[in-house]
Amino acid sequence: MQELSNIKTRKITLGTKEWADSNVNCYIGCSNNCRYCYAKNMAIRFKRKTEDTWKYMEPNQKNIDKKYGKRRGRVMFPTSHDITSESLEGCLTVLKKLIDADNNVLITTKPKLNCVMEICDLTEKVKNFIQFRFTITSMNDKILKFWEPGAPLFKERFESLKYAYRRGFKTSISIEPFLDKDPLPLIKILLPYVTESIWIGKMNYIKANDIPSNFRKDYNSIREVNSKNNLKAIIEKLHIFPKSLIHLKDSIENYLSH
Numbered sequence: 001m002q003e004l005s006n007i008k009t010r011k012i013t014l015g016t017k018e019w020a021d022s023n024v025n026c027y028i029g030c031s032n033n034c035r036y037c038y039a040k041n042m043a044i045r046f047k048r049k050t051e052d053t054w055k056y057m058e059p060n061q062k063n064i065d066k067k068y069g070k071r072r073g074r075v076m077f078p079t080s081h082d083i084t085s086e087s088l089e090g091c092l093t094v095l096k097k098l099i100d101a102d103n104n105v106l107i108t109t110k111p112k113l114n115c116v117m118e119i120c121d122l123t124e125k126v127k128n129f130i131q132f133r134f135t136i137t138s139m140n141d142k143i144l145k146f147w148e149p150g151a152p153l154f155k156e157r158f159e160s161l162k163y164a165y166r167r168g169f170k171t172s173i174s175i176e177p178f179l180d181k182d183p184l185p186l187i188k189i190l191l192p193y194v195t196e197s198i199w200i201g202k203m204n205y206i207k208a209n210d211i212p213s214n215f216r217k218d219y220n221s222i223r224e225v226n227s228k229n230n231l232k233a234i235i236e237k238l239h240i241f242p243k244s245l246i247h248l249k250d251s252i253e254n255y256l257s258h
């Protein structure tokens with residue numbers, strides 16, 4: 001079996017700190033409405049949103065209007081919502097301020113092609129300071145529709161990746177959470193269009209109670225996908241890819257080491 005440490009050895013950091021030094025958000029709520037969303041759980045817990053209102057994206061006008069200076073290290077944008085048709089205008093305003101201040105920006109999104117095209121137009125001249133991190137968690141639209149009901153389906157995400165790649169932007173992928181029992185076929189398809197890295201992570205927030213009986217199969221299935229045996233089997237097969245490109249999220253390393 002390929003040792004975990006052969007894939008990547010580094011200090012353990014969690015959450016968005018694994019990828020960037022700071023983050024920026026400018027909307028509350030997210031129309032993708034993923035069933036595993038941590039930001040949604042937090043918003044509901046602190047009564048900023050409800051289960052029903054999370055999918056409506058409200059501009060955080062203060063964060064859209066404020067000035068952004070040069071920050072230390074890389075800025076991740078956004079982290080608690082996505083760049084969608086509803087949020088595009090505000091997101092482009094904030095992104096422009098971030099790049100005008102010479103920031104290095106990691107743009108994370110379940111990509112919608114029209115949004116990616118607009119971002120590429122806006123940042124064409126500073127593309128060296130931009131890296132896309134496209135979240136593509138499965139090739140199976142049925143699975144995507146269940147877990148990420150408002151997000152683009154596979155074809156649009158894949159087209160977005162190819163578009164950014166062909167325009168000469170730095171591209172990377174987040175397969176977090178991976179939703180297919182075996183994510184290797186997905187990695188093989190995406191790899192030719194990735195200039196930087198592919199990150200694999202597990203689902204960390206799986207609802208345990210009040211699961212409607214017609215959804216139980218889906219929840220049981222993701223628990224199997226997340227099982228230690230399955231994770232170990234995947235890691236064993238990852239050696240066929242260049243080690244410099246494939247990274248496991250710390251959540252997997254932590255889970256397997258306990």
Ligand code: SF4
Nearest residue numbers: 030033034037080081
């Ligand atoms: S795209 Fe991200 S922020 Fe939006 S609902 Fe899904 S997990 Fe939450």
